[in-house]
Amino acid sequence: MTASGLEGVVVADTQLSDVDGERGRLVIRGHDVEALALAHDFEAACGLLWTGAVPDAAAHAELRARLGRARLRAFARLPRLGDALDAADGMEALRAALAHLRASQIPAGELHTELTGAVAVFAAAWARRARAAAPLAPDPELGHAADYLRMASAHGSDPERSRALDAYLVTVVDHGMNASTFTARVVASTESDPVSAVVAALGALKGPLHGGAPGPVLAMLDEIGSPERARAWIEAELAAGRRIMGMGHRVYRVRDPRAAVLERAVERLRATGLRSDRLDLARAVEAVAVGSLGERRPERRLAANVEFYTAVILDALGLPQELFSPTFAVARVAGWLAHVDEQRRGGRLIRPASRYVGPQPETPVAA
Numbered sequence: 001m002t003a004s005g006l007e008g009v010v011v012a013d014t015q016l017s018d019v020d021g022e023r024g025r026l027v028i029r030g031h032d033v034e035a036l037a038l039a040h041d042f043e044a045a046c047g048l049l050w051t052g053a054v055p056d057a058a059a060h061a062e063l064r065a066r067l068g069r070a071r072l073r074a075f076a077r078l079p080r081l082g083d084a085l086d087a088a089d090g091m092e093a094l095r096a097a098l099a100h101l102r103a104s105q106i107p108a109g110e111l112h113t114e115l116t117g118a119v120a121v122f123a124a125a126w127a128r129r130a131r132a133a134a135p136l137a138p139d140p141e142l143g144h145a146a147d148y149l150r151m152a153s154a155h156g157s158d159p160e161r162s163r164a165l166d167a168y169l170v171t172v173v174d175h176g177m178n179a180s181t182f183t184a185r186v187v188a189s190t191e192s193d194p195v196s197a198v199v200a201a202l203g204a205l206k207g208p209l210h211g212g213a214p215g216p217v218l219a220m221l222d223e224i225g226s227p228e229r230a231r232a233w234i235e236a237e238l239a240a241g242r243r244i245m246g247m248g249h250r251v252y253r254v255r256d257p258r259a260a261v262l263e264r265a266v267e268r269l270r271a272t273g274l275r276s277d278r279l280d281l282a283r284a285v286e287a288v289a290v291g292s293l294g295e296r297r298p299e300r301r302l303a304a305n306v307e308f309y310t311a312v313i314l315d316a317l318g319l320p321q322e323l324f325s326p327t328f329a330v331a332r333v334a335g336w337l338a339h340v341d342e343q344r345r346g347g348r349l350i351r352p353a354s355r356y357v358g359p360q361p362e363t364p365v366a367a
């Protein structure tokens with residue numbers, strides 16, 4: 001059986017982002033991810049992806065206000081989501097909740113903000129419901145990151161933590177032809193609607209090999225507990241044939257540049273007085289994991305990916321572990337929508353081929 005996983009296959013020309021796996025570089029519409037995350041907030045990254053340029057002050061304010069209004073509309077919709085938010089898994093809840101949106105009822109110019117606003121509000125409402133708390137109404141005056149944090153985190157939001165969440169959301173907003181983005185483009189290529197593309201993409205993001213990894217990374221750090229236990233724990237996992245979550249990547253052969261951006265964002269948070277004991281532990285575990293994986297597979301360099309430090313930063317921001325994957329979706333939905341647009345503009349129906357290796361009919365059809 002061929003198991004290429006489409007590795008190295010080019011399926012689209014894109015202006016949205018470029019992942020250089022050899023040099024460990026991620027470019028988002030002409031901007032290095034480090035520079036973008038350092039200088040800009042989530043709204044700016046949305047504007048960049050959706051229009052091709054970082055918005056100027058007036059366009060930024062307008063986008064921020066439109067996102068705020070979209071969050072309010074999503075909140076008003078909560079009572080009409082049936083039992084969608086009852087799901088025990090946050091990604092299942094989000095998928096079911098978003099499926100209630102109808103593209104035909106959303107003005108075309110508002111589709112991006114409507115869906116982006118809805119993901120944040122539904123994810124936050126699910127997290128509070130899981131803690132038996134009523135959802136908090138959005139504050140449309142706030143930036144998207146600050147408002148999401150206020151609605152979702154047990155610690156509420158403050159400027160420093162909101163800035164760190166902005167850095168996270170910008171860092172993961174888009175990333176080449178990853179599995180969920182490809183899913184969104186496949187759906188868009190059939191001329192289906194953007195809501196369907198986003199719902200399908202969420203399904204792909206949910207898997208532990210994609211957006212489902214940071215929860216298990218945190219669980220791993222908790223199980224390891226202290227740096228001196230890391231080697232024995234990692235070796236036992238590898239000996240049992242299990243993968244180390246947060247390590248390895250389909251494209252990167254060096255450390256994922258996004259891991260460094262998030263690591264620095266946690267460092268900045270610490271400089272403001274916030275405690276994150278897990279940062280030191282994560283660094284120690286990463287070093288041990290790189291060493292152990294390198295000894296076993298010297299030919300394929302397995303380094304930390306974005307999910308390793310996603311676990312550390314989202315935990316430091318007071319977001320519960322079960323909200324890590326939904327929070328990834330809060331950012332990535334903006335990238336999916338940009339890809340849906342791009343696919344619709346210039347793409348063709350995505351319909352690859354398969355090689356049939358099953359049995360042939362016993363009786364040949366008469367000629």
Ligand code: COA
Pocket residue numbers: 005208209210211213242243244245246247248249250251293297300302305306307
């Ligand atoms: N821990 C242990 N071994 C790993 C590993 C990990 N995290 N990642 C890859 N490997 C090993 C595989 O077991 C495989 O070994 P084999 O050839 O003996 O079977 C080899 O490296 C190649 O892995 P492969 O699955 O072909 O790579 P991929 O490109 O398909 O996988 C990931 C990329 C991300 C799915 C993979 O590295 C992984 O599962 N990582 C852990 C999950 C994770 O962090 N996901 C978030 C991604 S951003």
